[in-house]
Amino acid sequence: MHDTDVLALVAILDGDEEGGPLTPGHLRERLNLTSGAVTACLDRLERGGHIRRVRDTADRRVVHLHYAPHGTAVAREFFRPLARGTEAARARFDEAELQTIMRFLTVLNEELAAQRRPEKQ
Template identity: 55%
Template structure:
């Protein structure tokens, strides 16, 4: 009987895949805990992350781009933004170069609430990264960037292939 011998690489790939899966699940739990403590839904949290990521890149997000990222209709995005703005998590600002354009930013109160909640995680993350040299971090960065790109490609394919369910037929 032929028995496949796992190579070190095979075992590493399996362990890395399992760790990524566990990391995603644990990150979701942390995100849900934050959302629950602040009366936010899953989509609210996704929106806040999108606003934060856009600000970190120096290109604030527009409501239209937010809707595209979250796969929401314009009406749903408006309701979402209204809700997050009322709660003090985000603010709307007019673009200084094109007053017709609205940009979304983290509001000071929302940023303070997020900072308080996520500061311990940030400190843990910093401590973990301190254990790696610059060359190692370059490899980790290249890996995680490629994995993120792969996941987003798959997400986009799944979205594009999504088919509306057929209406249920009565069986009586």
């Protein structure tokens, strides 16, 4: 699988800022791709059975990206070793340490998200 396809699958899994499904336009912005590159990527993922494109019921011009059942199974299998390793590592820390780690990761994510936002002038 192409690196861009993997990044797209992760972005689709994450969804949009409100926790809803991602649109091709949001995917284009998130991955900094051209419209043509996004279309080609989504075509590959759809042909491979990883995703589905679903038109919004209220506004048929809007397309939402969802994992297909096959895509969900492939993602679970791909990430299973990571999940096992994460759980094994987590088990080595007590609750207070985990709270500190979570605080650090939250602040790190906020800083990284701020770096992606365009500066307001």
